[in-house]
Amino acid sequence: MKDIKIAIIGLGYVGLPLARLFATKYPVIGFDINTGRIDELRKGHDSTLEVEDDVLQAVLKDSAQMDTGLYCSNQLDDIADCTYYIVTVPTPVDSTNRPILTPLYKASETVGQVLKKGDTVVYESTVYPGVTEDECIPVLEKISGLKFNVDFFAGYSPERINPGDKEHTVEKILKVTSGSTPEVGKKVDALYASVITAGTHLAPSIKVAEAAKVIENSQRDINIAFVNELAKIFNLMGIDTHQVLEAAGTKWNFLPFKPGLVGGHCIGVDPYYLAQKAQEFGYHPEIILAGRRMNDTMGKYVSSEVIKLMVQRDIKIKGSNILVLGITFKENCPDVRNTKAVDVINNLKTYGTNVTIYDPWASSKEVEHEYTMKVIKDVPTEKFDAIVLTVAHKEFLEMELKNMLKPDGILYDVKGILKNDVDGRL
Ligand SMILES: NC(=O)c1ccc[n+]([C@@H]2O[C@H](COP(=O)([O-])OP(=O)(O)OC[C@H]3O[C@@H](n4cnc5c(N)ncnc54)[C@H](O)[C@@H]3O)[C@@H](O)[C@H]2O)c1
DSSP states (O other): OSSSSEEEEEESSSHHHHHHHHTTTTTEEEEOOOHHHHHHHHTTTOSSSSHHHHHHHHHBOSSOSSSEEEEEEGEEEEETSEEEEOOOOOOOOOOTTBBBHHHHHHHHHHHHOOOOOOOEEOOOOOOOTTTTIIIIIIHHHHHHHOOOOTTTTTEEOOOOOOOOOSSSSSGOOOOOEEEEEEHHHHHHHHHTEEEEOOOOEEEEHHHHHHHHHHEEEEEEEEHHHHHHHHHHHOOOOOOOOHHHHHHHSSSSSOOOOOOOOOOOTTTTTTHHHHHHHHHHHHOSSSHHHHHHHHTTTHHHHHHHHHHHHHHHTOOTTTOOEEEEOHHHHHHSSOTTTOOTTHHHHHHHHHTTTTEEEEEESSHHHHHHHHHSOBBBOOOOSOOOEEEEOOSOOHHHHHHHHHHHEEEEEEETTTTSSOOOSSSSEE
16 A cells, blocks of 8 residues: 555554554554653653563654654654544543543544545544544544545544453454445555454444444443342352352353453443433433443442451451552553552441552552552562452462461452452452
8 A cells, every 4th residue: 555654643552552563564653642651652661561662662763754663753743744543542431421532522633733635534442423423523624624525534443452461462353444435444444454464344334333342342341240240149148159150151152251340441431432322312221321330339349248258257347457459450451540449449448447559560650640549569578357359460379368368367359360268259
């Protein structure tokens, strides 16, 4: 393909791996408003740990003019001669779980300032159906003065990566693509197909591609909510949920979900995007929001189960010392956004307990900034009244947790990874 120059707008967990991949074949400008992020990437380091430093350094260039490679910048001029703009900015929710589209509007304003005839803008951020065409395109038209589907074109290609997953990396995950006209769909699809080794699926429209992504994560959320409900029921009955799931899982069509805390930037957030749009159409989603409600209560549930077990052992709750293992939203990754371990910790503290948080992956600075909590980076040497394993970091599997407890101390395994010898698990 000739004359392709790609700008990736937003170099986070999604944007950087994508920029790195395209940079193996095309000239790519990675654009981000966070100067700290641009500085670290220019030095060849990715603090999200999604792209290894040597892999990043292999494509890095120190000028915006090149045949292939990645140049990182926060300067508009550097993306002015690009022909494809791929937007990978955050799509969070506010404190009442309503979608925040501001980063998408701002990124569209940025692109609008440099948009030229013939260019294509592809959105990758997770959204509800209609955001690309009804929310972002009008901004592009207004700022650029160009006409959609006459002067410039659009596409939507959702991202399916999973932070910390070194097996399912961006090029190994089949990618859904779409375009604002059938021809543009084919062009966008061909662009992705040229780097995604797992192949592509060209959806018939942008709205179909947007809807496909948001239901993937909603389906996962609902399935986890179901097993979380089972865990609550079986705990009351004194039956081990994991043993039940193992037995039921021997049937060919039983789905292998496990109970747990649902946090992070995607699964705990995306269903609210779909719910919001459904409500605008006059439909109140019952199953989607019931799943969200169930999963959002799990942090509190875990902490009250721990306290109950401590009371049963006659451990004095007020002033007791509890070790929480892990504060990231998932294992073996430093991402602490929307982590539900925080709900466990906050609720334990309401009982007057002293909580120590050990996490070898999380950045202490980020946790302090986001949650005003302290994280220790060295294995604690004192003994605890209770240990709650909230995240399945590989380091925790090698620790002798029982030795870190006072006599009669409680070991609670939220992730169900310690198999035996625990006092409680979800
Ligand atoms: N994290 C994941 O694993 C994952 C997986 C699939 C889809 N998604 C979706 O992808 C999107 C991006 O998620 P992420 O995890 O990469 O977010 P992130 O917070 O890691 O990265 C976003 C980056 O965009 C930058 N940014 C924000 N506003 C900008 C603007 N106006 N112009 C330029 N840069 C801007 C930020 O500085 C940041 O570096 C979200 O919609 C998310 O739901 C994420």
